[in-house]
Amino acid sequence: MTTTLGAYDDVLDRYAPVLGLETHVELGTATKLFCGCSTAFGAPPNTQVCPTCLGLPGSLPVTNEAAIEFTVKIGLALHCEIATWCRFARKNYFYPDMPKDYQVSQYDEPLCTDGYLDVVVGGEAFRVEIERVHLEEDTGKSLHVGGATGRIHGATHSLVDYNRAGIPLVEIVTRPVQGTGHKAAEVARAYVTELRDVLRDLGVSDVRMEQGSLRCDVNLSLMPAGATQLGTRTETKNVNSLRSVERAVRHEVERQGARLDAGERVVQETRHFHEDSGTTSPGRSKEEAQDYRYFPEPDLVPLAPARELVEGLRATLPEPPSVRRAAFAEVNGFTAIDLEQMVNAGVLDLVGETIAAGASPTKSKGWWLGYLVGRANELDVEVSELAITVAQVARISELEDSGELTNKLARQVADAVIAGEGDVDAVIESHGWKVAGEDELIVAVDAALAAQPDIAAKIRDGNQGAVGPIVGAVMKATGGAADATRARELILERAS
Amino acid sequence: MSDSELDAMAGQLDVILSAVGRVQQVAAADIPPTSHAVPLTNVFRPDTAAAGLSAEEALAAAPAAEQDRFRVPRILDDE
Numbered sequence: 001m002t003t004t005l006g007a008y009d010d011v012l013d014r015y016a017p018v019l020g021l022e023t024h025v026e027l028g029t030a031t032k033l034f035c036g037c038s039t040a041f042g043a044p045p046n047t048q049v050c051p052t053c054l055g056l057p058g059s060l061p062v063t064n065e066a067a068i069e070f071t072v073k074i075g076l077a078l079h080c081e082i083a084t085w086c087r088f089a090r091k092n093y094f095y096p097d098m099p100k101d102y103q104v105s106q107y108d109e110p111l112c113t114d115g116y117l118d119v120v121v122g123g124e125a126f127r128v129e130i131e132r133v134h135l136e137e138d139t140g141k142s143l144h145v146g147g148a149t150g151r152i153h154g155a156t157h158s159l160v161d162y163n164r165a166g167i168p169l170v171e172i173v174t175r176p177v178q179g180t181g182h183k184a185a186e187v188a189r190a191y192v193t194e195l196r197d198v199l200r201d202l203g204v205s206d207v208r209m210e211q212g213s214l215r216c217d218v219n220l221s222l223m224p225a226g227a228t229q230l231g232t233r234t235e236t237k238n239v240n241s242l243r244s245v246e247r248a249v250r251h252e253v254e255r256q257g258a259r260l261d262a263g264e265r266v267v268q269e270t271r272h273f274h275e276d277s278g279t280t281s282p283g284r285s286k287e288e289a290q291d292y293r294y295f296p297e298p299d300l301v302p303l304a305p306a307r308e309l310v311e312g313l314r315a316t317l318p319e320p321p322s323v324r325r326a327a328f329a330e331v332n333g334f335t336a337i338d339l340e341q342m343v344n345a346g347v348l349d350l351v352g353e354t355i356a357a358g359a360s361p362t363k364s365k366g367w368w369l370g371y372l373v374g375r376a377n378e379l380d381v382e383v384s385e386l387a388i389t390v391a392q393v394a395r396i397s398e399l400e401d402s403g404e405l406t407n408k409l410a411r412q413v414a415d416a417v418i419a420g421e422g423d424v425d426a427v428i429e430s431h432g433w434k435v436a437g438e439d440e441l442i443v444a445v446d447a448a449l450a451a452q453p454d455i456a457a458k459i460r461d462g463n464q465g466a467v468g469p470i471v472g473a474v475m476k477a478t479g480g481a482a483d484a485t486r487a488r489e490l491i492l493e494r495a496s
Numbered sequence: 497m498s499d500s501e502l503d504a505m506a507g508q509l510d511v512i513l514s515a516v517g518r519v520q521q522v523a524a525a526d527i528p529p530t531s532h533a534v535p536l537t538n539v540f541r542p543d544t545a546a547a548g549l550s551a552e553e554a555l556a557a558a559p560a561a562e563q564d565r566f567r568v569p570r571i572l573d574d575e
Contacts, residue, residue, distance in 0.1 A: 029543050036546025045564040046555060050548035066543035087531060096568040143565065159565035162554070296531035304537040 004258050008250050009182060011222070011257025017184040018230055019177040019249065020219030021128075023195060025170045026138060026212070027070045028205045032166035033137045034061030034104065034300075039168075041211055045161035053137075053166035055100030061299055063088075067168040068111070069313060070204040071135045072305055074170055075112025076314050077198050078130050083111050085304045088135075088297040096160055097139040105136035107294040111303065117198070118322070119190040120340050121183045128191050129175040140165040170204075176219075176230065184220075185249040190344050192216055192245050197321040209241050210385075216245055218273075220252040222260060231256075232266040236280050239273045241382055242346055247278040255280070328352060332361035345373050347383055350390060357394035363401065367393050371411060375418065388417050395424045408480030409433050436481040441474070444482065445490045448473035459495040467491050 032039060035052035051059040075082050089107035112133035119126050141164050146156030172195065180187040196207045196214055207214045221233035234256070239248045256266045270283035318324075325348065329339045332355060342348040347368040354364035368383070372393070376383040396413050399405040405413060405428070416427040428434070436444070448470045449456040458466035467488055474487045497505075548554075551564045560567035 031543050031545050035548075036541070036544060037548045038545050044551065046551040046566070048548060049554045050546070054549070054554060062539060062541040064543050065540035068540070085537070095571060096566070099566075142571070143563075144571075145562075146570075155570050157570050158568050159562050160568055161565050298532065301532055301534065301536045301539045306538075 005251075005254035006257035006261060008185070008254055011253050011261075012182045012184065014225055015222035015231075015253075015257060015260065016178065016225050016227070017180060017249075017253055018221045018223065018233070019174075019180060019184055019188055020233065021174045021177075021188060021191060021245075022217040022219070022235075023172045023192065024138075024215045024217075025074075025172065025199055025205045025207065026214075027067055027168040027170060028203070028213075029064055029066045029070065029168055031064055033064050033067050033135070033168040034166060035059075037163075037166065041213075043163055045163065048163040049165070053099075054162060055098070061104065063300060063303070064168065067135060068303060068305065069309075070168070070202075071111050071133065071170050072310060073202050073204060073313050073317065074172070074199065075115065075133045076310070077202055077317055077320070078112070078115035078117055078133060078172070080112035080115030080130060080133055082305055082310045083109065083113070083303070084307075085109075085302055086111055087302045088300045089294045090297045091136075091292045091294055093292055095139075096158065097142050098137075098165060099140070099162060103137055103139060104297055104300070105294075106134035110134035111305070117191060117194055119187060119194050121186045121190050121344065123337065123340065124183070126177070126180060126183075126187050126190075128177050128187075131173045131175045133170060133172050136169050136171060138164050138167040138169040184253065185246045186344065188218060188249045189242055189246040193242055193344065193346060194321065196242075201318045201321055201324070210382075212240065215240055218245060218248045218252070220249055220256070221266070222253065222256050224260075231260075232268045234266065234269055234271050234280070236271045236273050237283070241275075243382055244273060244275060244278075248273050248280060251279050334361065334365065338365060341369055345369060345383065347373060350384065350393075353390040354393050354397070357391045359394040359397040360401070363397040364393070367397060367414075371414065375415070379418075386418055387420060388414060392417055392424050399424070399428075403483065404435060405433070406435055406480060406483055408475065409435065412480065434481065435483055436478045438486075440478065441482055441487060441490055442494070444474045444477040445470070445487065445494050447477065449491070449495055456495050459491065470495075 029039060031037060032053055035050050037048045037050050037053055040048070052061055072082055086106065086109035088104050089109075090102045091105045091107070092102045094101060110132040113131070115130035115133070117128050117130060119128060140160045140162040143159040143161070144155035145159060146154065174191070177187065199205050199214070200207050205213055209215070216239045218236045218239050219233050220236070221231040223229065223231040234252060236248045236252060239245050259266050267282070271280040272283055273280050325339055325343065328334070329336070334342070339348070342351055342365065345368075351364045351368050354367065355361050359367070372386055372388070373383050376386050379386070393414070396405065396410050400407060400410045412433065413424060413427055416431065417424060421427050422430070451473065452470065455466050455469055459470070470491050471484055471487050474482050474491070475484065555561040555564065555566065558566050
């Protein structure tokens with residue numbers, strides 16, 4: 001079996017990728033789907049449970065009206081048809097993460113069908129078709145004891161907390177997405193980003209991937225370029241950050257490409273994503289070979305959303321993120337390319353908040369897109385998780401604008417804040433970082449000119465291009481504290 | 497089976513088959529199967545929290561508990 005990886009772009013020169021995304025969203029209702037238990041995150045184990053969500057004898061579920069309305073709103077925002085009549089279904093299985101031995105879900109009668117969501121990557125628009133949006137109950141949380149690092153394999157037993165069991169969960173399933181070519185990984189990420197923004201604007205979920213309120217399964221297959229028959233797909237489960245969505249697609253492209261190149265076949269299976277390495281590994285057949293014996297849930301009556309209700313909800317929909325963003329770009333003077341870059345890097349909100357905190361639009365964009373995204377990648381975290389606030393970025397930007405920090409110093413300040421050294425002004429104070437004064441600058445310029453007399457001569461002869469190396473030397477000598485513009489002026493002055 | 501048992505069952509089977517026959521007369525492609533005995537739709541409750549159980553109460557009937565959680569046998573066998 002081939003365990004090597006192909007190079008992403010090489011593989012996609014020869015194979016066409018087909019993506020599929022299943023996204024689970026925990027709704028932000030106050031109570032669970034079928035009982036009045038709280039849905040608040042982080043409560044002590046088994047303190048948000050009742051006879052209904054524990055499946056105790058004699059209890060009966062009653063549907064939370066807000067959960068139905070939220071699901072309809074999601075369907076409408078994704079341009080779906082809303083069912084006039086549909087039912088919940090019982091999905092039977094024997095994991096202990098549901099105390100009832102079944103999960104109430106929807107099977108062949110989802111609440112919403114046939115929608116789409118448009119995303120833009122590299123200036124190119126992609127329409128991601130939505131097959132269905134359905135409502136189900138979330139499962140309990142299992143803690144596996146005795147195995148390595150809490151994993152299910154090798155565990156001696158498991159401990160279950162049912163606080164999460166019964167929280168309304170919406171599943172949004174795309175149709176196979178074709179035609180993305182080399183942009184497959186970026187389209188996947190852009191789709192989940194866009195979906196997250198739509199859901200947040202609707203106010204139906206807090207969409208916090210790190211808390212599991214938005215979770216993603218990534219399906220991927222490859223077929224030879226020009227082929228029409230879909231290849232065998234894998235389903236990578238629980239990809240829980242935007243960055244990981246992109247990484248999971250890249251990894252599966254590289255892994256499957258190498259397999260196919262070696263004349264092997266891709267095994268249809270469930271795979272697990274590993275955040276640390278960005279790789280996937282197979283789940284076990286036992287985890288997937290399931291017959292859920294779905295049947296209509298006898299304890300719940302059918303849903304028949306009235307057309308007046310649906311139209312009433314449609315009238316409450318906020319404007320789509322694309323419209324809101326266009327207005328934001330217009331106000332702040334951003335181009336369509338700026339906007340796309342900020343959206344897909346996941347920094348648009350951060351840029352907006354930094355502007356609101358007092359920084360200029362250009363500087364705000366520059367800080368996040370031009371520096372902090374890169375830092376986040378180096379530190380292997382989501383950019384929103386960087387230990388720096390928008391107020392701190394705005395403060396650094398302000399000091400840069402006022403000439404109290406050079407760009408180089410400003411970046412050092414940002415790094416120190418991220419490293420946890422303290423607030424902006426405290427960090428500057430403790431390091432004694434300040435822009436080099438005129439006297440200090442003159443000393444550095446004279447020293448640099450003296451150290452490289454041949455270059456100094458070129459400058460005297462009017463060769464402007466020769467100034468660069470001297471500016472570099474001055475920057476180096478001052479530890480980045482020199483104002484480059486003033487240094488340049490002084491070099492021209494002092495050389496002659 | 498004894499003859500008397502067979503006689504009794506023959507009668508019962510006849511009743512069952514004729515009942516199925518009657519159902520078949522009315523069951524047509526345009527009649528959806530019944531999933532619920534009561535002809536109701538849209539039975540909802542408002543999104544208002546109600547008191548549930550404490551962890552002790554929730555775990556009172558559990559065969560085993562640990563760290564305020566239900567303790568269950570391992571989910572997968574070893575390879």
